Amino acid sequence: MSGVDRLLASARAGLQRLTAQEAHDAAKAGALLVDTRTAAQRSHQGELPGALVIDRTVLEWRLDPTSPNRVPEAVPGALVIVLCRQGYSSSLAAASLRALGVDATDAIGGVEAWLSAGLPLHGGPADVRE
Structure with missing residues (x-):
């Protein structure tokens, strides 16, 4: 097994x-859906409805409720569901957020699983947070 594995x-x-369907249902129930895909990936695959787009390089600063650079939605106790293209980097991101005390997880298979499950996409502009 490799080091990254x-x-x-x-x-x-x-x-x-979570499965893609569980992530979708949790977001509809109030969980914070966070999309870490690149702009090129989002352009190719589509935007997720209700998701905040946060670049992986600043994710911890934006989602730590104690950070002065957090987004307003990053409140103590909020469930954060991270999605990436295939569900690999989102696992690492969710684990990093959990180390900060954030209730975080990710979606198995990422946005590719979301698309395979026939879940909705958002046609408007993404909610990009820098």
Whole structure:
């Protein structure tokens, strides 16, 4: 097993990962859906309804409720569901957020699983947070 595979397995060991449908349902019930895909990936695959787009490079600063640089939606106790293209980097991101005390998880298979499940996309501009 490679080093990155061990890191990924360790990250996922602490997560209650969701299916795409579960992530969609949780977002409809008030969970914070966070899309970390690149602009090119979002352009190709489409935008997720209700998702905040936060670049992976600033994710922890935007979602830590104690950070002065947080987004207003980052409140203590909020469930954060991170999605990436295939569900790999989102696992690492969710584990990092959990280390900060954020209730975070990710979606198995990422946006590709979302699309395969026939879940809705958003036609308007993305809610990009920098």
